[in-house]
Amino acid sequence: MxxxxxxxxxxxxxxxxxxxxxxxxxxxxxxxxxxxxxxxxxxxxxxxxxxxxxxxxxxxxxxxxxxxxxxxxxxxxxxxxxxxxxxxxxxxxxxxxxxxxxxxxxxxxxxxxxxxxxxxxxxxxxxxxxxxxVVVPLASPKVAVASATPAVMNLASDAHPVVTATALDNGVVETFGHSASIGSSGAPLSGQASAEPQRYVVQRGDSVWSIAAALTDGDNEATLNVAERILDTNLQRTMNDGRRFTNPALIDIGWELMIPADVGGLAPSSQTADSEDGADAFPLDGATSNDRYVVAPGDNLWDIAASHLGDGNAWTAIWDMNGGDTMVDGRTFDDPDLLVAGWILELPARTASSPAGPAADPAVVGLDPTPAHADASSGADADRVADPTDTPSAGHEAAPEVEINEAPNRVPQAEPPPDQPVEPEEVGTSSSPGHESQRGPRTPDTTPTPAVSASAAADSSDRASATPTPAASTTTSSVATVDVGADAGAATDAPSTGSTSPLRLEHAAILATGIVALVGVRRRARLRAATPHSRMPKSHEAHAATERRLRVSDPGERLMRVDIGVRAIAAALPDDDVRIGWIELSADGDLRAQLTGDAALANPWVGDRSRWTLDAAIPIELLAQQARQSNMPCSALVHIGVTDDGADLLLDVEACGQLSVDGPAAATESILNAVAVGLASSTYAEVANLITVGLPESALLHHRNAHCVADLPSAVNRAAAMAPHLPDGRSTFGLRARRTGGEVWEPTIIVVGGDHGTCALDTPPPGVAIVIAQPTKAGDERRPDEISSASAQLSQTERGWELRAFGSHRSVVPTGVTANDLADVSALLNHCATPTDEPSDLDDLEPQWHDATPTDDATDIELDHAIVVGLLGPLTITDDTGTPATFERSKTVELIAWLATHRERSTRSGGRSALWEIDVRDSTFANVVSEARRGLARLSAPPKDSEWIPRTLSDELPLDTRVVTDAALIEHRLRHARVQPPHQAVETLRPAVERVRGIPFSGTNYLWPEAEGISSQLILLAITAASELAGHALSLGDTELVFWATGRGLAVLPGHEELVGLRMRAYARTGDLAGVRSEWELYEQVVTADPWSDGEPAEKLVELRRELLGSPSS
Incomplete structure (x- = not known):
């Protein structure tokens, strides 16, 4: 403009x-x-x-x-x-x-x-x-449209659509076809042809207003018009991560917004502010540079290296920098021969000795090589607006001729003008190699360098053909390229494989949720058996990182819709001939069920007879009455992947009978691992028999009914022996749904990895299903009759992965669990089952929550403090009188809690990594810290000449020692009570147990407390305090105090063996044997209520029950 x-x-x-x-x-x-x-x-x-x-x-x-x-x-x-x-x-x-x-x-x-x-x-x-x-600059910084390229391509003809990528603020707009410019009203300039909508990838710090402002040079009225048109185009659209855009004030990093064609395609502006129109000037913020590249259709690493690093052999440096990274679409870059359009690659810096990349020919790519500050006589187009104050703009240039060359569609990225300023990135946010901030797992940075993809210069193709290169990549984009050389016909007719890697574990919310639930069950089992004063085994950072990955995704209440919806469908189906094949669950909660046959629709379901749909707007309460009539009928329901519209697809593999997974060996192995892990971590498959062939034993996560056999015939024989005997004409689906005979009618699932057989198997008996891998190699062509015997196929086609079953088909991106992911999950589960450490000498125990030295002085029973951070229960921050603090940001409370529990490693980088899974602006973190200082100061006056969170010139972010946690106060009293007689210890411990209000961090969804073991440590502390007080009370004969103290502890961890034993002894002390039996029954209910529990009570409680009741038969 x-x-x-x-x-x-x-x-x-x-x-x-x-x-x-x-x-x-x-x-x-x-x-x-x-x-x-x-x-x-x-x-x-x-x-x-x-x-x-x-x-x-x-x-x-x-x-x-x-x-x-x-x-x-x-x-x-x-x-x-x-x-x-x-x-x-x-x-x-x-x-x-x-x-x-x-x-x-x-x-x-x-x-x-x-x-x-x-x-x-x-x-x-x-x-x-x-x-x-309108006369006052807004408080937030405005962003200019800044680009490393002096102009944007304008095509003269619609016959040859190409892809352009224009730097817009700190993001990228992908334009297909013509570029258009807009006037101040947000309408296209006269003479500019409209094209298809553009796509803008949302970046850190973006808002709809800032995007619109960048397209209008900050004119408020035009910005308002453009922002409203962007909202009109995108509101209620399902974004590329599966979520729906419903709140205009909330856009997420990585979303692709559609920019209307008649307001997008704006050329970069080199406008500078003058004194009169200072409000119009947009300061440059985060200008893009040559360390990012947006993959265009047809790109490969060799051409990118040749175009931007000056040497095609440098493609290995790009692969070393990006290989194994998770891209913006959730896929992993694990194959140098496979690039997907839209991926953002980090490029190494060009060395001084590297030859310059090929200059872009303006006749080919439509770029004006003249810098934006050049004089009009130095080659500027004559058609530009004759305004002495105007700087060159693509919106006013005559569209140059587009030359169709004989090379593949490759274009080097244009170098930035030598005089274009590039401001340094925010302190602590550098993404260059070796300079990453310590903020936890690296997240994809989607701030690309503007890259224009069109036909490459002929010398680029000549050089590429003269040197061995990695195989030409294929992409998932359907944008056509134009080749008119001798091989043009072959090039355009060759189908694109569309191969895509399976989704990583952290992007499969339902699968990750099942693993997290299993982790929680094993932790509770370990904590129930822990004795007072026990300590958690040392946790490794790798375990915490794995758990944080799993906890990032949360399906929320959507899983409840699946459970109730499936039960309601089962109750509505009239007979056993039709069952549920798969369930699709959208990000909004829409539920779509694919049946194995036709059945009459039941209210409030809509659709056709084989595909029932429940709109997200319909509350599940309407299905509750019908759902109560049925048990969960789909025991083998497993998350298989994500559909092309972002919905999670859960497949009942038992309904398939046989499921064949056809694709590359590495992909099929990870998919089979995901199926095994999904079944082993599913509460629905708790009673199922799981058999694996050719998969690691850890893939079944130590499932109670897991079996690993050597070959497929052995697996089939074992499954036949386990298969339930069904009444004539009945299916396990119908028997489970109708609670027939009080049996669970458990299925048997065989998961066969590797190359352990073909799909030409006999039909499994009822209640048995087989999931089998059919790995293919490069150039391997499988005959149709080799894959037709399986009743369901998940296979890789030229368009991607496709699921075919029950007379229907669905494009999916399957979920995969790599060998490394499986090892990480297995290590985490093993760590959660490791018994707690019992101290040999209580006097040698170091305090975990404070550094005070215990004394016998009664005046030192209470730890000196001014502010208390309450962790045992809902998170609170109060002064020493109990007055609560108030904060505007929830992150402020979380930061104070993190600082209070990480005094030895309290750093800014550590706090940012714990509180945010993405890299946030320095200003965002600074605002949170400032509010924490102000809020704590309002609550209680800080020490003289200091602050509760002192200011430092380093990465350290300390918290004053008089800001303590309730855990520190409890631990301090515990250390005092250890050397006191019972009656005095009771007085010391009662205030400590009063601080135990419930489960640690209840009401929050912080990722770090569970992953770092802090919640478990707090539970052990609460159990220790409650059992110590109850033990002293029992010795003094105060049974009421015993029940009060143990009740506080059991509110934190139901079924704790030590506390249950104390309550049983207290009932026996009063002669209430019915109370002993009642307490035992409650304990049994807690143990059996846990999924994956064998229901076996603790041996020491069995012995105690026998002792108190007098005989084994009691």
């Missing part, structure tokens, strides 16, 4: 708009109420419109309805109502204007969502707010 376009609305126009908004605000806020008041005063003798009106309790409604109405009465009523409406409307508009101004300033120019029913007030308030702010 030319700078003149951005300056059309200069200072005079802004002042007039400001004056109009002020006058309108005065008229609405003061003028109309004044007129209403004067009208009421003249009519009623008082400004109060209700003056002279009798109170409601004295009204005679009957007389008023029966008596004739006088004209004066009607006029009075109209005037009173009108005055009240004018006052209310004025108040609403003024309040709306204030809220709109605050929202615009705080959120970088983004408007508030329109509240239902108040659109009229929002429109007026928005108009006034924009006018008031």
């Amino acid at each position: 030319s700078p003149t376009i951005g300056r059309v609305r200069g200072a005079p126009r802004r002042v007039s708009r400001f004056c109009a908004s002020v006058l309108l605000l005065l008229a609405i806020g003061i003028g109309l109420p004044a007129v209403a008041l004067e009208t009421a005063r003249r009519r009623f003798g008082s400004a109060n419109p209700l003056s002279g009106v009798d109170p409601p309790w004295s009204w005679s409604v009957g007389d008023a309805l029966s008596a004739p109405l006088a004209d004066g009465t009607v006029v009075d009523a109209l005037i009173r109502v009108s005055v009240i409406i004018v006052f209310a409307a004025s108040l609403i508009i003024v309040v709306t204007t204030i809220m709109e101004i605050v929202h615009l300033v705080r959120d970088g120019g983004l408007h508030r969502p329109r509240p239902t029913g108040l659109g009229w007030a929002t429109a007026l308030g928005r108009y006034i707010a924009i006018g008031l702010l």
Whole structure:
């Protein structure tokens, strides 16, 4: 865009708009109420419109309805109502204007969502707010459209569509076809051809307003128009991560927003601010550089290295830097021969000795090689706008001829003009090799360098053909390339394999949730058996990192919809001939069930007879009554992948009978691992028999009914021996759904990895299913009759992975668990089952939560403190009197809790890594720290000449020692009570146990407490305090105190063996044997309620029960 376009609305126009908004605000806020008041005063003798009106309790409604109405009465009523409406409307508009101004300033120019029913007030308030702010720069930084390329390609013909990538703020817009420019109103400039919508990849710090501002050079009115058009185009769309865009104020990193064609394609502007139009100037923020590249259709590593590093052999450096990374679409870059359009690669810096990349020929790529500051006489197009103040802009250049070359569609990335400034990245956010901040697992940085993909120069193709290169990559994009050489026909007719890697474990929310649940069960089993004063075994950072990966994704309440929906369908199906084949669960909660046959629809399901759909808007409560009539009928329901529209697909492998997984060996192995892990971590398959062939034993996660055999015939024989005997004409689906015979009718699932057979197997008996791998090698062509015997196939096609079963098919990206992921999960589960460490000498125990040295001085029983961070229960921050602190940001409370539990390694980088899974701006973290300082200071005055969170010039972020946790206070009293007699120890421990309010961190969803073992340590501390107090109370004969103390502990961990034993002894002490039996039954219920539990009680409690009740038969 030319700078003149951005300056059309200069200072005079802004002042007039400001004056109009002020006058309108005065008229609405003061003028109309004044007129209403004067009208009421003249009519009623008082400004109060209700003056002279009798109170409601004295009204005679009957007389008023029966008596004739006088004209004066009607006029009075109209005037009173009108005055009240004018006052209310004025108040609403003024309040709306204030809220709109605050929202615009705080959120970088983004408007508030329109509240239902108040659109009229929002429109007026928005108009006034924009006018008031039009002369005041917004508080948030504005971003200029800055590019490393001096112009953007304009195509002269529609016949040869190519892909361009334009730097927009700190993101990338992929444009297919023509580029268009916009005027100040957000409409396309005359003479610019419209094209298909562009795609913009949302980057860190983006908002809809900032994206629109970058497309309009910051003109507020044009920005408003463009922002609203972007919202109109994208609201309610399902984004590429499966979530739906429903809140205009919330866009997530990696989302692809569609930019309307007639407002996108803006050329970079080199406009600079002048003193008059300073409000129009957008300072450069995070200008893109040559260390990012957006993969275009047809790219390969050799050509990228040749174009941008000057040497095709440098492709190995790009692979070393990016290999194994998780890309923006969730896939892993694990094959140098496979690039997917839209991936963002990090490029190593060009060395001084590296030859310069091939210069882009403007006749080929449509780039103006002249720098933006060049004089018009130095080669600028004659068709540009003749404005002496205008800088060159692609929006005003004549479209050059597009040359069709004989080389594959490769284009080097244009170098930035030598005089273009590139501001350094934010401190601590460098993503260059060797300079990553210590913020936990690396997340994909989607800030690309602008890369223009079109036909490459001929010398680039000649050099590429003369040197051995990695195999040409194939992409999932369907954008056509243009080749007219001798091999053009073969090139365009060759099908794209569309091969994609399976989704990583952390991107499969349902599978990860099952593993996390299994981790929790094993942790609880270990903690129940722990004795007082036990310590958790030392945790390794690798275990914490694995658990954080698993906890990142959370399906929330969607799994409940699956459970209730499946049960409701089973209750509605009339017979055993039709069962559920698979379930699709969208990010919004839409439930789609594919049946194995036709069945009449039941309310509130819609669709056809074989595919039932439950809209997300329908509450599951409507299905509850029907769902109660059925058990869970699909014991082998396993997460198989994500569909092309972002829905999770759960497949009932038992319904398939045989499922063949056909694809590359590495991919099929990871998919089979995912199926085995998914079954072993599914609560539905808790009673299923699982048999594996050719898979690691750890793939079944030590499932209670796991069997590993050497070959397929042995597996089939064992499955046949385990298969339940079914009544004639009945299926396990129907028997389980109707609770027939009180049996579970468990299925047997065989998972066969490697190359252990073919799909030409006999049909498995009822209740038995086989999932078998059919790995293929490069160039291997499988005959149709070799894969047709399987009743269901998950196979890789030229379009990607496709599931075919039950007379239907679905494109999916399957879930995979690599060997490394499987080893990490297995190590985490083994660590969770490791028994706690029992101390040999309590006096040698080092304090975990404070550094105080215990003494016998009674005055030192309470640890010196001013502020208490409550962890045992809902997270609280109070002063020493119990007054709670208030904070605006939830992250502030989490940061204080993290600092209080990580005193030995309390650093800024560590806190950022724990609190955010993505890299956040320094300003964001600084705001959280500042609010923590202010909030703590408001709660309690900090020490003189200091702060509760002292300021440092290093990475350290310490917390004052007088800010303590409730765990530190409890531990301090425990150390004192250890050397005290029982009656004194009771007085010491009672306040400590009173601080035990519930499960640690209850009501939060923080990732770090469980992953780092902090929650388990807090549970052990609470159990120790409760059991110590209960033990002393029992020795003093105070059974009421025993029940109170143990009740506090059991609220933290139900079924703890030590606490249950104390309660049983207390009941026996009072002669209440019924209480002993009741306590034993409650304990058994807790043990058997855990999934994957064998229901076996602890041996020491069995012996105690036998001792207290007097005989084994009691």
